[in-house]
Amino acid sequence: MSRFPAAPSVAALMLVAGLVLWHGHGRWWQWPDRHNPWAPLALDEAPGWLTRHKLGRLTAEPQACQAFLRSTPLQFEPQPDRVTGPGCGFTNAVRLRRTHVLLAEPVVLSCPAAASLALWERHVLQPAAQATLGQPVERMQHFGSYACRNVYGRAQGARSQHATADALDVSGFVLRGGRRITVAADWAGQDDAARFLRQVHGGACGLFDGVLGPAYNRAHADHLHLDRGPYRLCR
Numbered sequence: 001m002s003r004f005p006a007a008p009s010v011a012a013l014m015l016v017a018g019l020v021l022w023h024g025h026g027r028w029w030q031w032p033d034r035h036n037p038w039a040p041l042a043l044d045e046a047p048g049w050l051t052r053h054k055l056g057r058l059t060a061e062p063q064a065c066q067a068f069l070r071s072t073p074l075q076f077e078p079q080p081d082r083v084t085g086p087g088c089g090f091t092n093a094v095r096l097r098r099t100h101v102l103l104a105e106p107v108v109l110s111c112p113a114a115a116s117l118a119l120w121e122r123h124v125l126q127p128a129a130q131a132t133l134g135q136p137v138e139r140m141q142h143f144g145s146y147a148c149r150n151v152y153g154r155a156q157g158a159r160s161q162h163a164t165a166d167a168l169d170v171s172g173f174v175l176r177g178g179r180r181i182t183v184a185a186d187w188a189g190q191d192d193a194a195r196f197l198r199q200v201h202g203g204a205c206g207l208f209d210g211v212l213g214p215a216y217n218r219a220h221a222d223h224l225h226l227d228r229g230p231y232r233l234c235r
């Protein structure tokens with residue numbers, strides 16, 4: 001005696017979906033890397049729904065992170081891991097001599113933060129400079145990265161992302177041709193420089209975890225704080 005097969009169970013459907021996905025990844029059809037969670041991060045890929053996932057993975061995979069940096073124009077030297085005090089020091093950090101642009105000073109930055117910086121320069125900073133100001137950025141000014149201190153330098157409280165070299169404070173830019181734009185002088189304006197700064201601030205939010213500027217508080221009146229850390233904050 002026969003009977004109708006039971007309605008396919010959820011487990012069976014998931015199995016079929018899994019096989020299709022695996023097959024799609026492994027064999028006869030390749031997803032574009034941008035939509036493929038297994039594909040490594042690529043500098044020229046436009047940021048998309050998987051970019052933060054791929055950036056997050058670099059935190060757990062130091063070698064993959066440095067391989068990504070080697071695929072970019074960033075000039076860097078890996079730094080030995082260092083512990084300098086409670087909650088201070090860094091692992092998997094690099095000393096950046098230059099990025100897509102000249103740096104006013106070399107800077108020690110964790111590899112995941114440097115990876116975010118590379119994507120931000122490639123997909124946010126330079127396109128915004130070209131579109132808004134008609135020139136690329138040639139030089140970036142900053143207040144540095146690594147500092148063993150608490151948030152706002154307070155005696156008590158949480159360690160800053162700077163204490164683990166996971167944050168960079170960007171204070172200004174020099175364009176090709178010499179025009180200088182600073183957060184301190186230009187953020188509050190109504191002109192193209194102000195629009196440019198707001199674009200690069202907003203665009204950083206998808207590529208870093210914490211992004212703080214003059215709108216956040218007076219401590220950030222003269223720089224954009226860009227960090228890779230446990231908290232999502234974009235102000």
Ligand SMILES: [Zn+2]
Nearest residue numbers: 167168169225
């Ligand atoms: Zn900062």
